[in-house]
Amino acid sequence: MIKRFNRYEIKYTVLASQLRRLIADLNLNMDRDPYVSGAGFYRISSLYFDTPGLDCYWNKLDGLLFRRKLRIRIYPDRPEGPAFVEIKQRVNRTVQKRRLAMSLKDAYSLCTGKSFQLSEADDQAVADEVHYLVTSLRLSPKNVISYNRQAFVGRFVDAGLRLTFDTMIKARWAGFDLEQQSRKMMLAYPPDQAVMEVKANERVPHWLVNTLARHQCTLTRVSKYCQGIAQIQRRLHSGRIQTG
Numbered sequence: 001m002i003k004r005f006n007r008y009e010i011k012y013t014v015l016a017s018q019l020r021r022l023i024a025d026l027n028l029n030m031d032r033d034p035y036v037s038g039a040g041f042y043r044i045s046s047l048y049f050d051t052p053g054l055d056c057y058w059n060k061l062d063g064l065l066f067r068r069k070l071r072i073r074i075y076p077d078r079p080e081g082p083a084f085v086e087i088k089q090r091v092n093r094t095v096q097k098r099r100l101a102m103s104l105k106d107a108y109s110l111c112t113g114k115s116f117q118l119s120e121a122d123d124q125a126v127a128d129e130v131h132y133l134v135t136s137l138r139l140s141p142k143n144v145i146s147y148n149r150q151a152f153v154g155r156f157v158d159a160g161l162r163l164t165f166d167t168m169i170k171a172r173w174a175g176f177d178l179e180q181q182s183r184k185m186m187l188a189y190p191p192d193q194a195v196m197e198v199k200a201n202e203r204v205p206h207w208l209v210n211t212l213a214r215h216q217c218t219l220t221r222v223s224k225y226c227q228g229i230a231q232i233q234r235r236l237h238s239g240r241i242q243t244g
Helices: 016-026 055-061 104-110 121-137 206-214 224-238
Strands: 004-015 030-032 042-050 066-074 083-091 094-102 140-154 162-172 193-200
Touching: 004 016, 016 140, 016 162, 016 193, 016 206, 042 055, 042 224, 055 066, 055 224, 066 104, 066 121, 083 104, 083 121, 094 104, 094 121, 104 121, 140 224, 162 224
Parallel strands: none
Antiparallel strands: 004 094, 004 193, 030 140, 042 066, 042 140, 066 083, 083 094, 140 162, 162 193
16 A cells, blocks of 8 residues: 555546547556446545644745645545555645555544554654654544545556546545545535546656646646635535534
C-alpha cells in the first residue's frame, strides 16, 4: 500500500453530459481502476478538519501556494477496509500526501489529539505530524464530504497517471461519524457537473492534453471541502439549517 504521494494535480469541470464521450476516448489509453465496482464507480466519504477560524478554507480561497489540510477518509463500499488519516499538502502545483491506515476508532482518536506509538518509522512520523497539527492549530471536524468516483489509471507507458471523475458531491455540517452513511446530506456541487482530477508523477501526456482540449474541459480551482463549507454557510445564513 502506497503511504506517500508526490505528484502534479490539475482539476477540471466537466458537464455530466460529456462524460460518456470523454470516457470512451480515455478507454483507448487508460484502464479502469481495479477498485471500481460493477456499477462503474466507488463511493468516498471524508471528514475534514480545520481551525476555529477556518484557515484551511480561507487559504484555498486566497490562493496560497503552500497549504495543508487534514482528513479521515473511508470507502463505504469496503466496510472491512481501514480508515485513512491523510495530510494533503500543496506546494504550487505539486500535491504531497501522507497517510496512515488504521481503524476508524483509532483515526478519530489520533485526529482529536491522542498520541500514538507505532512500529514503523514512516507511520510514526505521520502520526506525530497529525498530533502536532491538531494540537497546535486546534483542529476540529468541520464537515463531511461524500461523492461517487469513477477512476482510470495509465497503462505501462503512462505509469503513475491517474484520472478521476467525482459526481454527486454532498456535504453535511453535523453528525461527523463517518460510519453513519444514512445521515442526511446536502448537494455541495451542481449535480449536472463532475470534478475531474488529472494526477501525474512528472508530466501529463500529450495525448491526454489533446483529448481534454477536444472535449473542451474547463480548468478549475474547485475544492470539494470548500464547496461544502460554502454551501453550509449559505444554508445557515438563509436559516434553512437549524443550529440548535
